[in-house]
Amino acid sequence: MEAINKNQAKNNTRSLSIEAINISKAKQLVTPFAELDDYDQRDITKLKNAFAQYDSILLEHLTRFDLGELSDRLAWIPFELFKDVRKLAKGGFGTVFVAGLDFPSVYVSEDGMVALKVLDENLLHEKYRSGLYIYAVSKS
Numbered sequence: 509m510e511a512i513n514k515n516q517a518k519n520n521t522r523s524l525s526i527e528a529i530n531i532s533k534a535k536q537l538v539t540p541f542a543e544l545d546d547y548d549q550r551d552i553t554k555l556k557n558a559f560a561q562y563d564s565i566l567l568e569h570l571t572r573f574d575l576g577e578l579s580d581r582l583a584w585i586p587f588e589l590f591k592d593v594r595k596l597a598k599g600g601f602g603t604v605f606v607a608g609l610d611f612p613s614v615y616v617s618e619d620g621m622v623a624l625k626v627l628d629e630n631l632l633h634e635k636y637r638s639g640l641y642i643y644a645v646s647k648s
Contacts, residue, residue: 531574541580555583558613562586585609590624602627 541549556563566584570576590607597604605624609616616622 528574535575535577538578544581552581552583555614556580558611559583559585585611590622593624596623600628601625 541552544552562584563579566582567576567579569584570579570582589611590609593605593607595603595605603626605626606621607624608620609622610620
């Protein structure tokens with residue numbers, strides 16, 4: 509029984525090491541904020557300024573996943589600001605919702621609707637491979 513527990517611990521450590529390597533490799537693919545085009549920098553900055561009072565919450569959650577360096581390109585939008593949240597689909601990377609966001613200083617779309625995605629925590633490293641902007645949303 510003890511040998512099985514040691515093997516499980518060894519496999520868990522190996523799995524964590526592989527995950528850490530994958531995250532490290534993925535981080536290298538992220539374009540630094542200063543190298544983004546002016547249009548993207550302006551949009552991100554406007555969004556971050558609108559929700560600057562939540563930066564410490566964002567950083568706390570990103571740090572928990574060893575992703576603190578992404579804080580310059582993400583904004584924490586409190587879940588309470590979204591209205592009429594509806595589930596669209598569940599897929600391999602998580603669940604997609606659609607919701608309204610009515611916040612005066614932030615333009616999101618003509619109809620005020622945004623897509624929200626709740627990522628599967630086991631696949632967090634995959635988000636780096638996407639060129640999409642990610643708006644982190646949490647009910648907590």
